[in-house]
Amino acid sequence: MAGLVLPLEGASHEVPIHRDNLPEQFFVKESAFGSVDSSPPLIPIPVIDLSLLSSESELEKLRSALTSWGCFQAIGHGISSSFLDKVREVGKEFFSLPLEEKQKCFRAARDGEGFGSDVVVSKEQVLGWCNRLNLMVFPEDGRRLNLWPENPNDFGETLIEYTKKIRSVMDVVFEATARSLKLEEDVFLKHFGEKTAMVARFNFYPPCPRTDKVLGLKPHSDKSGVTVLLQDKEVEGLQVFKDNQWSRVPTIPHALVVNLGDQMEIMTNGVMKSPLHRVTTNAEKMRVSVAMLIEPS
Numbered sequence: 001m002a003g004l005v006l007p008l009e010g011a012s013h014e015v016p017i018h019r020d021n022l023p024e025q026f027f028v029k030e031s032a033f034g035s036v037d038s039s040p041p042l043i044p045i046p047v048i049d050l051s052l053l054s055s056e057s058e059l060e061k062l063r064s065a066l067t068s069w070g071c072f073q074a075i076g077h078g079i080s081s082s083f084l085d086k087v088r089e090v091g092k093e094f095f096s097l098p099l100e101e102k103q104k105c106f107r108a109a110r111d112g113e114g115f116g117s118d119v120v121v122s123k124e125q126v127l128g129w130c131n132r133l134n135l136m137v138f139p140e141d142g143r144r145l146n147l148w149p150e151n152p153n154d155f156g157e158t159l160i161e162y163t164k165k166i167r168s169v170m171d172v173v174f175e176a177t178a179r180s181l182k183l184e185e186d187v188f189l190k191h192f193g194e195k196t197a198m199v200a201r202f203n204f205y206p207p208c209p210r211t212d213k214v215l216g217l218k219p220h221s222d223k224s225g226v227t228v229l230l231q232d233k234e235v236e237g238l239q240v241f242k243d244n245q246w247s248r249v250p251t252i253p254h255a256l257v258v259n260l261g262d263q264m265e266i267m268t269n270g271v272m273k274s275p276l277h278r279v280t281t282n283a284e285k286m287r288v289s290v291a292m293l294i295e296p297s
């Protein structure tokens with residue numbers, strides 16, 4: 001529902017929202033997954049150097065990460081830090097445009113693509129403090145360019161370049177994942193080939209006046225095969241649920257967070273995990289992340 005973009009826009013540009021008048025729909029109810037401000041310990045998710053995956057020890061780290069956490073921070077992926085900065089930057093530039101400009105990319109009701117906040121399906125629904133821009137980036141003939149921002153003017157070329165680079169990174173990860181499980185090297189690659197669907201999701205979390213009650217994204221697992229996430233360079237927020245507690249995912253500016261989605265958990269009969277994760281809010285700073293959701297064909 002496009003109109004719901006407005007309260008969040010107000011927080012960053014227009015009518016300031018005060019602690020006392022935040023709509024209740026944003027308040028998280030207590031759940032089995034603990035409260036919002038549970039100050040989780042910083043148990044870092046594993047870090048895997050993709051350039052070392054020819055070694056047995058790094059491969060074993062990968063296997064252990066995917067079967068216990070279902071996610072890891074990938075370094076040594078070959079994408080330059082300056083290009084990762086550029087990807088974050090075009091996202092930030094788009095989100096900081098006036099609402100009239102962003103409206104050109106608005107998501108229509110019942111459409112998954114375009115710019116907007118949570119799709120509202122029930123009155124009871126708790127809303128996330130997040131605006132998102134979803135765009136299909138692969139296959140090429142699936143791109144709906146009318147929803148792609150024209151401003152900043154290098155948005156499109158940057159996203160296309162990023163898509164290519166993420167596809168190459170994923171080829172390495174899929175091949176190594178298969179080897180780590182002692183399976184045929186192409187067992188995953190052949191499910192994520194030419195017919196793979198890839199969606200880019202730019203998440204934008206404005207500063208929030210009630211960090212104690214409101215989440216950027218509620219606990220969820222991704223429905224994708226695999227998600228590759230570029231976190232904000234400075235502002236932390238992502239948390240992963242493991243062993244009955246939330247762990248913070250520290251920001252490593254040049255790393256990509258790889259997390260498995262439900263379809264990989266199903267394809268591997270639960271040997272690999274699709275982790276539950278959530279995003280907290282920040283009172284002073286906005287946060288941007290860019291998720292690439294990769295679906296098996």
Ligand SMILES: O=C(O)CCC(=O)C(=O)O
Nearest residue numbers: 201203222238279289291
């Ligand atoms: O913003 C983040 O760190 C996580 C985003 C996420 O979980 C998602 O887009 O599904």
Ligand SMILES: [Fe+2]
Nearest residue numbers: 220221222277
């Ligand atoms: Fe997610």
